[in-house]
Amino acid sequence: MTPAAPSEDSALEKETASENVDVSASANPDDEAITQASSDPATGNSPPSDSAGLKGWWKVFASTYVTIFLAEIGDKTQVTTLLMSAESHKPWMVFAGAGTALVCTSLLGVLLGRWLATRLKPRTLELGAGVTLLIITIGLGWDIFQGF
Amino acid sequence: MDWSLIGLSFAAVFLSELGDKSQVAAIALGGSSKYPKAVFFGTAAALLTASLIGVLIGEGTATLFPPQAVKSVAALGFLFMGLRLLLLGDGESDSTETTD
Numbered sequence: 001m002t003p004a005a006p007s008e009d010s011a012l013e014k015e016t017a018s019e020n021v022d023v024s025a026s027a028n029p030d031d032e033a034i035t036q037a038s039s040d041p042a043t044g045n046s047p048p049s050d051s052a053g054l055k056g057w058w059k060v061f062a063s064t065y066v067t068i069f070l071a072e073i074g075d076k077t078q079v080t081t082l083l084m085s086a087e088s089h090k091p092w093m094v095f096a097g098a099g100t101a102l103v104c105t106s107l108l109g110v111l112l113g114r115w116l117a118t119r120l121k122p123r124t125l126e127l128g129a130g131v132t133l134l135i136i137t138i139g140l141g142w143d144i145f146q147g148f
Numbered sequence: 149m150d151w152s153l154i155g156l157s158f159a160a161v162f163l164s165e166l167g168d169k170s171q172v173a174a175i176a177l178g179g180s181s182k183y184p185k186a187v188f189f190g191t192a193a194a195l196l197t198a199s200l201i202g203v204l205i206g207e208g209t210a211t212l213f214p215p216q217a218v219k220s221v222a223a224l225g226f227l228f229m230g231l232r233l234l235l236l237g238d239g240e241s242d243s244t245e246t247t248d
Contacts, residue, residue, distance in 0.1 A: 060183040064190030067225035074215040078202035091203040093150045097157030102195035105165040109174030110188040117179045129176035133230030140223035
């Protein structure tokens with residue numbers, strides 16, 4: 001009976017040791033989750049969970065937002081909504097219709113892009129996208145030139 | 149609710165935006181980016197903000213945002229994104245991003 005006692009003790013020690021490991025292991029992911037949650041305001045979107053992916057997500061969002069916003073300020077769609085709200089004196093109704101249309105056209109654009117991504121080789125797609133963006137640049141440059 | 153006005157503004161804006169530069173940019177960026185949802189939310193939010201500003205400020209928009217300057221910055225943005233795609237491929241991949 002005497003050898004059983006020490007083996008029980010060591011088993012107990014092992015158990016407590018593994019508990020300690022469990023605690024320390026579960027503490028780290030919690031911390032990570034907290035820092036991620038603080039850097040990600042609740043938007044209802046589903047950005048990637050790892051922090052590098054999250055950073056990339058927000059970088060793409062911010063660069064797209066800023067560029068498109070600046071390109072659209074003073075553009076014909078904005079002028080259309082401006083004139084329609086001035087004529088009708090119901091700016092929120094005009095905004096409701098215009099806003100829905102803008103969300104639809106953006107969604108159609110991104111979906112068409114995804115469809116092309118399934119059809120084309122990644123490098124072909126990147127080259128096509130790069131050239132397309134340069135054509136938009138030239139178009140904007142032409143607008144600027146004509147404004148002088 | 150003035151449904152005919154909503155419908156009219158929807159149709160006018162939808163038709164004028166089809167094939168316009170923002171939608172073309174959304175096709176190009178959405179197809180080539182790792183984060184197409186980010187492209188969609190970015191594009192939609194930008195268009196909504198721009199049209200909200202148009203509705204709220206009206207004629208004052210041009211004085212608040214001088215068109216030449218704003219378009220120049222936008223052109224530089226598109227130039228940068230286009231060149232990055234042509235030269236580096238997917239510029240958003242983590243391996244190519246060392247500085248931040």
